[in-house]
Amino acid sequence: MSKGKRYTCASCEASIQGKVYFGEESTHYEGKPLCQSCYYEDEPVATLYRDRDEEPHVISLTRNETDGEFRAKWYSTDPWRGRYQLSSESYVMVFSDAILAYHESEAMLKELNDRAIQRFNEVGIDFYRAFLRTSNLFCTDYDIWVKKDPAQILAAHLILQGIKKEVDYNNPLYSTGIVFDRETLGKLKTVLRGKYRIETDSDVMKLVQEKGESLIQEIKNQIGTSENVL
Numbered sequence: 422m423s424k425g426k427r428y429t430c431a432s433c434e435a436s437i438q439g440k441v442y443f444g445e446e447s448t449h450y451e452g453k454p455l456c457q458s459c460y461y462e463d464e465p466v467a468t469l470y471r472d473r474d475e476e477p478h479v480i481s482l483t484r485n486e487t488d489g490e491f492r493a494k495w496y497s498t499d500p501w502r503g504r505y506q507l508s509s510e511s512y513v514m515v516f517s518d519a520i521l522a523y524h525e526s527e528a529m530l531k532e533l534n535d536r537a538i539q540r541f542n543e544v545g546i547d548f549y550r551a552f553l554r555t556s557n558l559f560c561t562d563y564d565i566w567v568k569k570d571p572a573q574i575l576a577a578h579l580i581l582q583g584i585k586k587e588v589d590y591n592n593p594l595y596s597t598g599i600v601f602d603r604e605t606l607g608k609l610k611t612v613l614r615g616k617y618r619i620e621t622d623s624d625v626m627k628l629v630q631e632k633g634e635s636l637i638q639e640i641k642n643q644i645g646t647s648e649n650v651l
């Protein structure tokens with residue numbers, strides 16, 4: 422770096438005195454120069470927790486503490502409203518809802534959250550819980566993401582199905598259908614080929630309801646015997 426080169430903070434536009442920070446990979450300010458306070462004091466857009474860990478992993482416009490596992494992007498519904506949404510190459514969203522402050526569903530979602538942490542942990546599911554900022558101060562989006570692995574995703578859905586019943590979670594928007602990403606559905610088709618007819622994720626959903634735990638065991642066994650599949 423040439424001596425005397427002056428950087429202007431990409432966020433507050435002040436001339437940077439002292440150490441220059443750069444926006445981390447997978448953030449809004451990726452690679453852009455930032456002053457210390459803009460780098461550190463930027464408000465998180467997403468806060469993630471891995472497994473039962475209580476240490477938060479923050480994504481802001483300048484920092485990404487998820488080692489690039491997750492990206493956050495703003496989606497506006499109109500000029501005044503919108504929400505941040507996550508994407509990931511290696512994790513799949515298995516649950517999403519909005520936590521509305523002071524609404525009666527808040528306690529139900531807290532209960533669902535607590536039970537999910539405990540049971541996912543018991544069976545060794547690799548997961549993240551994410552809390553995301555929206556334009557509504559009283560609304561936080563809440564997601565659960567599971568490692569992109571067919572057996573783990575199915576186990577997570579099965580556990581969530583049980584928990585939803587227990588906590589009386591009956592919002593039709595979220596209680597119908599499992600949505601797999603294409604890649605996972607493709608893997609499941611390959612693994613279960615010849616034994617079951619699977620075309621869509623609702624076929625998998627029916628199988629899950631019919632077979633439960635034994636389907637997951639079967640998938641695990643199949644994966645073990647066909648090493649090139651995954």
Ligand SMILES: [Zn+2]
Pocket residue numbers: 430431432433434435455456457458459460
């Ligand atoms: Zn600044």
